[in-house]
Amino acid sequence: MHIDKQPVTFMFLAVLAILVGTLITTFIPLFVGTVIPSTEKVIPYKPLEVEGRDIYIREGCNNCHSQTVRPLPFETARYGPPSTLEESAIDRPHLWGSKRTGPDLARVGRKYPAAWHYLHMKNPQSMYPQSNMPPYAWLADNRLDVSTTEKKMKVLGYPYAPDDIKGLAERTEMDALVAYLLRLGREVPQ
Amino acid sequence: MATETSYDYDAIKGFAISSLFWGIVGLLVGILISIQLVYPQFNLTSWLTYGRLRPVHTNALIYGFTVPAAFSLFFFLVQRLGRTPLAFPGLAKFTLYLFNIAIVLAALSLFAGMSQSKEYSELEWPLDIGVVILWVLFSINIIGTIMKRKEEQMYVSLWYILATVVGVAVVYIGNNISIPVSLFKSYSAYAGANDANVQWWFGHNAVAFVFTTIPLAVFYYILPKSSGAPLYSHRLSIVGFWSLVFAYLWTGAHHLIYTPLPDWIQTVAIAFSIFLIAPSWASVINGYGTLGGQWQQMRSNYLVKFIILGITFYGLQTLQGPSQAVRAFSALIHYTDWVPGHVHMGTMGWVTMTLSAGFYYMLPRVYNTEIYSVKLANLHFWLVLVGQLIYSVTMWVTGIRQGAMWQAMDQDGSLVYSNFIQTLTPNYPFWNLRTLGGVIFFAGFLVFVYNIAQTIRRAPAAQRA
Numbered sequence: 001m002h003i004d005k006q007p008v009t010f011m012f013l014a015v016l017a018i019l020v021g022t023l024i025t026t027f028i029p030l031f032v033g034t035v036i037p038s039t040e041k042v043i044p045y046k047p048l049e050v051e052g053r054d055i056y057i058r059e060g061c062n063n064c065h066s067q068t069v070r071p072l073p074f075e076t077a078r079y080g081p082p083s084t085l086e087e088s089a090i091d092r093p094h095l096w097g098s099k100r101t102g103p104d105l106a107r108v109g110r111k112y113p114a115a116w117h118y119l120h121m122k123n124p125q126s127m128y129p130q131s132n133m134p135p136y137a138w139l140a141d142n143r144l145d146v147s148t149t150e151k152k153m154k155v156l157g158y159p160y161a162p163d164d165i166k167g168l169a170e171r172t173e174m175d176a177l178v179a180y181l182l183r184l185g186r187e188v189p190q
Numbered sequence: 191m192a193t194e195t196s197y198d199y200d201a202i203k204g205f206a207i208s209s210l211f212w213g214i215v216g217l218l219v220g221i222l223i224s225i226q227l228v229y230p231q232f233n234l235t236s237w238l239t240y241g242r243l244r245p246v247h248t249n250a251l252i253y254g255f256t257v258p259a260a261f262s263l264f265f266f267l268v269q270r271l272g273r274t275p276l277a278f279p280g281l282a283k284f285t286l287y288l289f290n291i292a293i294v295l296a297a298l299s300l301f302a303g304m305s306q307s308k309e310y311s312e313l314e315w316p317l318d319i320g321v322v323i324l325w326v327l328f329s330i331n332i333i334g335t336i337m338k339r340k341e342e343q344m345y346v347s348l349w350y351i352l353a354t355v356v357g358v359a360v361v362y363i364g365n366n367i368s369i370p371v372s373l374f375k376s377y378s379a380y381a382g383a384n385d386a387n388v389q390w391w392f393g394h395n396a397v398a399f400v401f402t403t404i405p406l407a408v409f410y411y412i413l414p415k416s417s418g419a420p421l422y423s424h425r426l427s428i429v430g431f432w433s434l435v436f437a438y439l440w441t442g443a444h445h446l447i448y449t450p451l452p453d454w455i456q457t458v459a460i461a462f463s464i465f466l467i468a469p470s471w472a473s474v475i476n477g478y479g480t481l482g483g484q485w486q487q488m489r490s491n492y493l494v495k496f497i498i499l500g501i502t503f504y505g506l507q508t509l510q511g512p513s514q515a516v517r518a519f520s521a522l523i524h525y526t527d528w529v530p531g532h533v534h535m536g537t538m539g540w541v542t543m544t545l546s547a548g549f550y551y552m553l554p555r556v557y558n559t560e561i562y563s564v565k566l567a568n569l570h571f572w573l574v575l576v577g578q579l580i581y582s583v584t585m586w587v588t589g590i591r592q593g594a595m596w597q598a599m600d601q602d603g604s605l606v607y608s609n610f611i612q613t614l615t616p617n618y619p620f621w622n623l624r625t626l627g628g629v630i631f632f633a634g635f636l637v638f639v640y641n642i643a644q645t646i647r648r649a650p651a652a653q654r655a
Contacts, residue, residue: 004344007336007352014349014435015356021439021462022360025455026391030384037382054375058303060241070448072521074597077605085450088382093307096386096449100525101227103610125230130615134226134233134240148372155369155377 037085041188044090044158047149047165052180054152055139055173056095064133066097067106067184080107080185087187092156102133107185117178140174197269199556199653201282205262206549208290210639212254215297217632219247224625228618237301245312246300251537252310252400253321254293259545260404261285261328264351266552267411268332271348272339278331285327292320304374308389310396311365315376318366325362329355346427350407353435357399365392383451391442398438401536402504405544406473409501412544412551413480416493422479430472437462437469444515447524456517463515470508477501492567496547499575503539507532522593527617531585538578538631546570546638553642557649566641573634580627588620 003010030036045053056062069075071082083106088094097104112120119126122140124133146168153160168176226232226240233239269276276282296317305312313321332355336348344352365388368376378385414421421427443451443459477498481487487494510532513519523529554561561567595613598606607613646654 002343004349005342007333007344007348010344010349011333011352011356014353015360017432017436018357018360018439020436021441022364022391025440025443025458026364026388029387029452029455030380036384057305057307059236059239060245060303060305060307062307063241063244066525068449070521072448073603074599074605077599077603078596078608078610083450085383085452088386088450091382092380092385093378094382094385094389095307096446098309098445098525099529101614104525128611130611132227132230132614132618134230136239138236148375151371152375152377155371 037089039086039089042086042090043187043189045156045183046179047153047160047168048171048176048179049183050152050156050158051144051146051149051168051173052176052178053095055177056180057093059136061105062095062097064099064101065103065105066100067104068096069104069106079104080110084188090156090158105181105184109182109184109186111185114178114182117181118174121174121177136174136177139177140172142173144168144171144173144176196275197556198276198279198282199266200279201276201286202262202265202552202556204283204286205258205265205289206553206642208286208293209255209258209262209545210642212250212258212293213635214639216247216250216255217628217635219243219250221625221628221632223247224621224628228621228625236303242301242303242305245305245309246297248310249296249300249312250293252396253296256400256404256541256545258289259549260354260400260407261289263404263408263545263548263552264328264332264354265335266556267347267351267407268335268339271341271345271411272335273341274335274339276331277334277338281327282331285324285331288320288327289324292317292324295320299374306366306368306376306378308365308378308385309393311362311389311392314374315366315368315370316373318362322359322363325355325359329359346410346421346424346431347407349431350403350410353431354399354403354407357395357403357435361392361395361399365389383449386446386449387443387451387455390445391439393445394442395438397536398434401541402434402438405500405504405541408544408548409473409477409497412493412547413477413497413501416491416497416547416551417481417484417487419480419482419484422476422482426472426476426479430469430476433472434466434469437466441466441515444520447515447517447520460515460517463512467508467512471505474501474505474508492564492571493547493551495568495571496543496550499571500540500543500547503535503543503578507536507540510535522597523589526589526593526596527585527620528589528593531582531589534585535578535582538574538581542574542635543571546574549638549642554645557646557653559645559649559653562641562644562648566637570634570637570641573637574631577627577629577631577634580630581624582627584620584623584627588617591620592617 068083069079122137123135124131149165223240223243265276296313304314367379370376380388440462441459443455444463447456592613595607600606
């Protein structure tokens with residue numbers, strides 16, 4: 001057999017080679033097995049938290065903060081109980097992250113009150129003079145864009161009441177982001 | 191044998207110049223974000239914060255530098271190795287214009303914070319469609335030219351080119367399936383652990399089909415051509431190719447060690463990561479074997495120097511990567527600066543050195559001239575080598591340092607460095623050294639671009655268009 005003389009056959013075989021590992025480790029887990037946890041106990045995001053999460057994504061917070069506590073002693077001592085499949089089960093996209101220039105945030109909602117976050121987001125260096133986190137004071141000046149909030153809730157499939165969305169136009173991007181951060185670690189009732 | 195003039199070089203030139211331009215942009219952003227990590231006051235406006243610029247840096251160097259370099263070099267390789275002109279030269283030029291428009295829009299959208307957040311897959315859905323269209327147009331030319339080749343047997347480089355064509359298409363489309371909310375916003379079709387699993391299946395195979403098969407296609411062509419020595423082993427290249435394209439797709443979950451992703455997927459990924467040493471080193475051994483006995487060329491032939499150092503860093507990279515996949519080592523270095531140190535040995539060492547050798551070999555030929563200055567090419571070599579080593583080594587050192595501080599516990603089980611910032615600030619001196627490494631590397635890149643620009647300037651007028 002001279003497949004290096006037949007480009008079409010060659011490409012066909014290359015695709016087959018690529019698809020074996022893809023099917024077994026990536027495609028099949030989408031539909032069967034333990035990668036699909038029960039979402040019964042997961043508390044769906046509220047509209048303000050969805051908007052906050054989208055600001056987290058827009059500002060690329062995931063470039064410096066992970067959201068997965070590993071089941072290792074030094075890790076749970078620092079951040080809290082290990083992350084479970086359940087708590088990110090409704091997250092689109094996931095925000096597990098890959099780098100901790102700053103600390104993991106999977107449990108940050110249990111750690112600080114809202115007022116702490118407002119001060120820290122505005123000027124991180126006022127609390128930690130040597131912190132390298134960029135200040136995000138301008139988020140407090142930006143009114144939340146709610147033009148697509150309802151559509152987002154529908155696409156994501158989270159339940160909501162029209163009243164939940166009504167008051168949001170009065171809130172700032174900072175309000176939304178802090179509401180999201182306060183939720184982290186409280187997705188599933190303990 | 192076809193004459194030189196029957197080949198079509200226009201798009202090759204355009205993609206090469208585009209690649210160098212976006213390379214400069216991507217490296218400049220890299221230096222800025224490196225400075226920002228120590229001096230947060232350099233986060234000047236919302237558009238210039240680290241969180242938005244880091245994707246600009248990675249996307250500019252993947253899609254703005256490496257991909258058009260591949261378009262350029264692959265359009266050259268398929269013509270030369272098939273001894274036939276490009277199938278659709280007009281389409282290739284159209285692809286070039288569309289590419290540059292797409293990259294400008296991509297950069298602007300990332301500056302504005304339009305992001306899917308998944309690493310190297312940040313671009314929102316309209317741009318994803320643009321990328322797929324570009325890839326299809328590129329593939330039509332590659333496959334079309336290979337189909338009408340006059341040389342019956344396809345050389346190794348063409349295998350890697352075909353693998354790149356199909357591999358990028360599969361993983362890019364697979365990871366970017368999403369549900370739009372508006373023109374600028376979409377949500378992933380996958381949720382939670384599945385989204386993470388698909389993302390790193392993509393992420394690691396972006397490494398496979400952009401940072402591995404692209405430079406390998408160039409490597410297998412340039413090394414025998416520039417050294418004058420025939421390829422060491424054809425059989426080894428066959429075994430290496432098929433085991434590489436088979437094994438890579440299983441390994442993505444090594445990015446998710448100790449996450450909630452089910453253990454079996456992690457373990458399978460670790461096993462295949464270790465297996466990958468074999469096909470990777472098949473190419474390394476083929477490289478060393480090809481040069482076998484002619485090591486004096488490392489002094490006399492600057493192309494050989496680039497390509498052999500490049501494959502050496504590939505060899506180191508493919509030993510370090512699998513070791514990082516092992517649970518015990520992952521626990522120490524994951525989430526630390528070790529990982530960017532690893533990535534940058536691959537990109538600054540292996541990928542850039544190999545693509546540079548490709549340009550140094552190809553561009554004088556397509557412009558029908560000689561390289562402007564071998565001396566400058568040597569200067570370029572030493573600057574990028576030293577810059578990369580400073581970058582990688584400082585990141586490994588501080589990565590292990592920070593990982594160890596995160597792990598440090600007293601006898602009573604309490605953390606020695608309980609406040610995160612205690613483990614962060616010791617990074618700063620290393621990060622300043624990293625900036626220095628980046629600046630030296632950038633200086634080397636500028637020497638490279640200057641050398642190429644002068645080469646083009648001295649080309650016969652008819653070739654310069």
